[in-house]
Amino acid sequence: MAEDTTTAASQASYRIDSTLASWIREIRLLISLGMLQPKPIRRYQGRVDGPPAAAGVAKWLRTELGLGIDAIESMADLCEKCGQYILVIDLPGDGASAVDDDLAAAVVSLTGDPGRRRSTAAHELGHLVLGDEYSTDIEVSASREEREDMVDAFAAELLLPVEAVERARNSNRSTRSILVELAAKYRASWSLTLRQARTAEAITSHEEKKLRTCLPTLAEFRDSVGWAPQPDLDSIRVPPTFAHAVMTAYRLGHITGSRALELMHGQLNSPADLPPRSEDGAP
Structure with missing residues (x-):
C-alpha cells in the first residue's frame, strides 16, 4: 500500500x-x-x-x-x-x-x-x-x-x-x-x-x-462578503498577457486555430470562441 x-x-x-x-x-x-x-x-x-x-x-x-x-x-x-x-x-x-x-x-x-x-x-x-x-x-x-x-x-x-x-x-x-x-x-x-x-x-x-x-x-x-468574490485561478487557466498573445498570434496567422485552443488550456473550448482572423477582414 x-x-x-x-x-x-x-x-x-x-x-x-x-x-x-x-x-x-x-x-x-x-x-x-x-x-x-x-x-x-x-x-x-x-x-x-x-x-x-x-x-x-x-x-x-x-x-x-x-x-x-x-x-x-x-x-x-x-x-x-x-x-x-x-x-x-x-x-x-x-x-x-x-x-x-x-x-x-x-x-x-x-x-x-x-x-x-x-x-x-x-x-x-x-x-x-x-x-x-x-x-x-x-x-x-x-x-x-x-x-x-x-x-x-x-x-x-x-x-x-x-x-x-x-x-x-x-x-x-x-x-x-x-x-x-x-x-x-x-x-x-x-x-x-x-x-x-x-x-x-x-x-x-x-x-x-x-x-x-x-x-x-x-x-x-x-x-x-455579500456573495461578491469569484474563485481565483479557476476559469482563468493562463495569464492575461499570454492569452492576449495567443489571440494576436492567431489573428495574424502565426498559429492555427487548433494550436490556439491548445495554448489556451481550456480557457477557450471551441473554434467558435476564437476571434476573426486578419484575412477574414478583421482590423
Whole structure:
C-alpha cells in the first residue's frame, strides 16, 4: 500500500514537471513569434534567514507593487507582474515552478479549493522572489524543511498581511466571524488565515486548534462578503498577457486555430470562441 502511494505521488510529480517543461516551451514559442514580452523577474536582493525575514520580503513586494494591505484580486496577474507565468492545470498534486534563463514559469493544480490554489501560486512565487535551493539568497545552511517554512511564511504574508488581521481585531464581533470574513475577502485558505491570526496574536494556540476543527461553510464565506468574490485561478487557466498573445498570434496567422485552443488550456473550448482572423477582414 505504501509502495502504491509512493508510486502514485511519483507519477503525479512527473506529470506536473512534464507539464511545466511543456508550458515553458509554449511561452518561448510566443516570445519567438514576437507576440510576448515577459516582464523582468523580481528577486529580493537581501538575505533571508528565517520565516520572519521571508514575511518581510512579502511586505516589500506588496509595497513594490503598490498593494498596501489590499486583497490580491488575481494571483495570475500578480505573478505575471513579477515575471512568472502561471498555468492552472487539471492534474493531481499542488504545483511546481522553474526558472529557465530569463523566463520564470509555474503550474498550479486545479484540484482543491480556491484558497489552496492561491496558496500554491503564492508559494511558487515565493520560490522565485526569495530564491530556491539553487540560489544564495536564502540562508545556504538551511535545510529543505526550513527553506519551505520560509517560503510558506512569504506566501501567507503575501496573501493575508498580518496588519490586516490586526486591524480587523478591533471589531466587536466574534473572533471566528472576523476570521471567516478575512478568509473570504482575501480568498485565503482557512489554515493560512489561522496561521496569520496566530502570528498577529489574535488567537492562542488552543483557539487555533479549536478553530481548525470548525471549518467555515461555502455559504459562510460568501455571505460574509455579500456573495461578491469569484474563485481565483479557476476559469482563468493562463495569464492575461499570454492569452492576449495567443489571440494576436492567431489573428495574424502565426498559429492555427487548433494550436490556439491548445495554448489556451481550456480557457477557450471551441473554434467558435476564437476571434476573426486578419484575412477574414478583421482590423
